[in-house]
Amino acid sequence: MTAPRSATIIVDGRPVTAVAGVSLTAALVGDHRWALRRNPVDGGPRGPFCGMGVCFECEVTVDGVPSVRACLTRIRPGMRVDTTGAPNDR
Amino acid sequence: MIVERDVVVVGGGPAGLTAAARLAAAGLTVTILDEQPELGGQYYRRPAPEVARRWGDHRREGGELIAGVRAAGVECRTGHLVWGLADDDRTLLAEDEAGRPVRLRGRHLVLATGAYERSFPFPGWQLPGVTTPGFAQHLAAGDHTPIGERVVLAGSGPFLLPVACSLLALGVKVAGIAEAGTPYRPGRRALGTLRHPARLRELAGYAARLARARVPVWQGAVVLRADGHDRVSSVTLAAAGRPGQAIRTVEADALCVGYGFRPQTDLARLLGCEVTADPGTGDAIPVTDPAGRSSRPDVYVIGEAAGIGGAPTARARGLAAAHDILARETGHPVPPAEARRVATAARRLGHFTALTDALYPSPAQLLDALVPALADSTMACRCESVTAGELRADAAGDVNAAKARTRAGMGPCQGRVCGFAVAGLVRGGAVFPSRVPIRPVRMTTLLELAAEDGPA
Ligand SMILES: Cc1cc2nc3c(=O)[nH]c(=O)nc-3n(C[C@H](O)[C@H](O)[C@H](O)COP(=O)(O)OP(=O)(O)OC[C@H]3O[C@@H](n4cnc5c(N)ncnc54)[C@H](O)[C@@H]3O)c2cc1C
Numbered sequence: 248m249t250a251p252r253s254a255t256i257i258v259d260g261r262p263v264t265a266v267a268g269v270s271l272t273a274a275l276v277g278d279h280r281w282a283l284r285r286n287p288v289d290g291g292p293r294g295p296f297c298g299m300g301v302c303f304e305c306e307v308t309v310d311g312v313p314s315v316r317a318c319l320t321r322i323r324p325g326m327r328v329d330t331t332g333a334p335n336d337r
Numbered sequence: 338m339i340v341e342r343d344v345v346v347v348g349g350g351p352a353g354l355t356a357a358a359r360l361a362a363a364g365l366t367v368t369i370l371d372e373q374p375e376l377g378g379q380y381y382r383r384p385a386p387e388v389a390r391r392w393g394d395h396r397r398e399g400g401e402l403i404a405g406v407r408a409a410g411v412e413c414r415t416g417h418l419v420w421g422l423a424d425d426d427r428t429l430l431a432e433d434e435a436g437r438p439v440r441l442r443g444r445h446l447v448l449a450t451g452a453y454e455r456s457f458p459f460p461g462w463q464l465p466g467v468t469t470p471g472f473a474q475h476l477a478a479g480d481h482t483p484i485g486e487r488v489v490l491a492g493s494g495p496f497l498l499p500v501a502c503s504l505l506a507l508g509v510k511v512a513g514i515a516e517a518g519t520p521y522r523p524g525r526r527a528l529g530t531l532r533h534p535a536r537l538r539e540l541a542g543y544a545a546r547l548a549r550a551r552v553p554v555w556q557g558a559v560v561l562r563a564d565g566h567d568r569v570s571s572v573t574l575a576a577a578g579r580p581g582q583a584i585r586t587v588e589a590d591a592l593c594v595g596y597g598f599r600p601q602t603d604l605a606r607l608l609g610c611e612v613t614a615d616p617g618t619g620d621a622i623p624v625t626d627p628a629g630r631s632s633r634p635d636v637y638v639i640g641e642a643a644g645i646g647g648a649p650t651a652r653a654r655g656l657a658a659a660h661d662i663l664a665r666e667t668g669h670p671v672p673p674a675e676a677r678r679v680a681t682a683a684r685r686l687g688h689f690t691a692l693t694d695a696l697y698p699s700p701a702q703l704l705d706a707l708v709p710a711l712a713d714s715t716m717a718c719r720c721e722s723v724t725a726g727e728l729r730a731d732a733a734g735d736v737n738a739a740k741a742r743t744r745a746g747m748g749p750c751q752g753r754v755c756g757f758a759v760a761g762l763v764r765g766g767a768v769f770p771s772r773v774p775i776r777p778v779r780m781t782t783l784l785e786l787a788a789e790d791g792p793a
Contacts, residue, residue, distance in 0.1 A: 250391075251388070266387050266480070267385070269387075269479075272480075276484060281568050282465045293465060294468075297469050297754070298468065298472025299379065301750060302750050314779075321374050
């Protein structure tokens with residue numbers, strides 16, 4: 248069987264490769280990146296929860312646009328994604 | 338820009354697609370909107386093309402339905418969030434993918450906004466790696482991506498079974514399924530489902546695969562807590578009858594918990610459609626006639642937005658609404674044989690739903706079991722980080738008073754995630770009221786909209 252075509256995106260400055268056209272949450276989870284943001288009230292790490300656009304826990308910055316829900320976004324080659332989940336980001 | 342159509346359909350799932358295809362085939366001008374990047378909704382969510390090419394399309398009929406909608410000439414606006422209503426009470430306000438405002442008017446509005454998963458808090462549920470079962474399902478079926486290597490599923494309802502099977506198909510270790518009820522014990526309640534062999538075969542097929550893979554199904558078990566550092570690493574379960582006492586701890590790098598689905602009624606309520614409490618679940622559902630017509634003659638509510646019933650029911654409701662609209666438009670009712678077929682199918686499907694529902698604890702029973710065991714220190718509202726204790730202290734029986742005082746339900750999810758638990762904690766059965774915007778909208782959209790309106 249032929250290997251699927253892949254696409255590489257840049258997450259927090261580092262390349263992440265996934266199957267072309269999958270959701271951004273899939274690319275991030277496939278790369279074991281779960282903590283995508285910090286809760287603004289308690290500062291705790293948060294990751295994707297509902298996968299359908301309802302919970303807003305997977306918001307990241309995509310190509311400079313803030314508050315983009317990763318679960319409603321499909322990856323495009325070269326897409327730049329910035330997360331704020333790492334503890335020292337704040 | 339104002340889009341004027343005979344019919345505007347919000348939601349491109351099985352219900353909305355079915356209605357749109359039928360209406361456009363009859364010659365009406367139809368626009369369908371969905372905030373997802375592709376049509377399909379939850380059940381017919383399209384796999385990424387590359388995933389479909391390599392691993393196949395798990396729901397081909399969804400692709401065929403969407404192709405039919407496009408071929409019938411429906412204007413398809415994906416990436417469009419409908420977030421509000423203009424002052425005239427009939428113009429829908431949306432934003433497109435680029436954040437540009439779009440206004441839409443339909444002589445008939447069809448709301449097919451579907452459902453979202455019913456969650457209930459426990460200590461650690463805000464940890465990354467704790468998700469809904471639907472997220473695991475979409476990652477597996479649509480993106481061929483396992484949610485973890487060792488996964489625990491929990492909550493209640495038949496949906497946990499297909500999700501477990503999707504994970505097994507990817508080679509994931511499903512450490513176990515904790516089902517709050519005891520639906521899989523032979524009993525008189527299960528017998529009725531035998532009259533629905535096709536649907537029963539589907540459930541039995543899942544059960545057989547789980548048994549082959551030796552996936553334990555812990556009945557009468559609920560999540561007591563999840564532990565981990567920056568991601569969940571273990572799950573502790575309790576007996577549903579004594580939800581405070583640990584019975585086992587399981588290692589897992591993902592925990593997917595859901596208690597079935599709740600209708601997404603925000604737009605219907607915003608449009609002033611009358612709602613009532615679903616007799617089975619207590620959730621708010623719009624009052625509709627069998628064709629989906631709401632208390633507002635120009636607004637139909639169909640699919641799971643009108644009550645949970647599964648994808649085949651959603652399609653039947655979509656067709657019934659389309660027939661009703663066509664009859665009003667043309668003055669000729671649809672041929673009685675076709676209408677009868679749809680009505681019979683809908684009745685049979687409703688019967689099966691009622692029977693399967695009866696196997697699982699009702700939402701009211703779940704609240705009775707889960708709320709007393711919820712520790713005061715547990716975060717109940719994830720967005721605003723409000724604890725169960727803060728909400729209890731405010732238990733005046735009114736979710737709105739609780740919201741105003743504690744901020745629970747005020748965050749970006751607008752109480753969709755915590756609403757079920759908050760209602761249980763304050764003993765105020767209702768849902769949070771719908772307000773504009775029903776989801777956060779970009780500031781630029783609002784500014785552009787204001788600019789279009791000209792100086793005030
Ligand atoms: C995450 C999830 C996964 C599911 N997976 C399965 C499954 O695998 N098998 C199964 O049998 N059932 C599944 N279900 C149950 C499913 O809800 C129904 O079976 C079926 O999809 C209902 O069809 P529908 O047309 O009523 O709504 P949906 O399919 O939910 O479609 C509603 C659509 O409306 C859109 N929408 C809602 N509000 C707005 C708005 N304001 N603006 C723009 N668009 C909007 C949504 O994006 C969505 O695409 C799932 C449900 C969820 C929530």
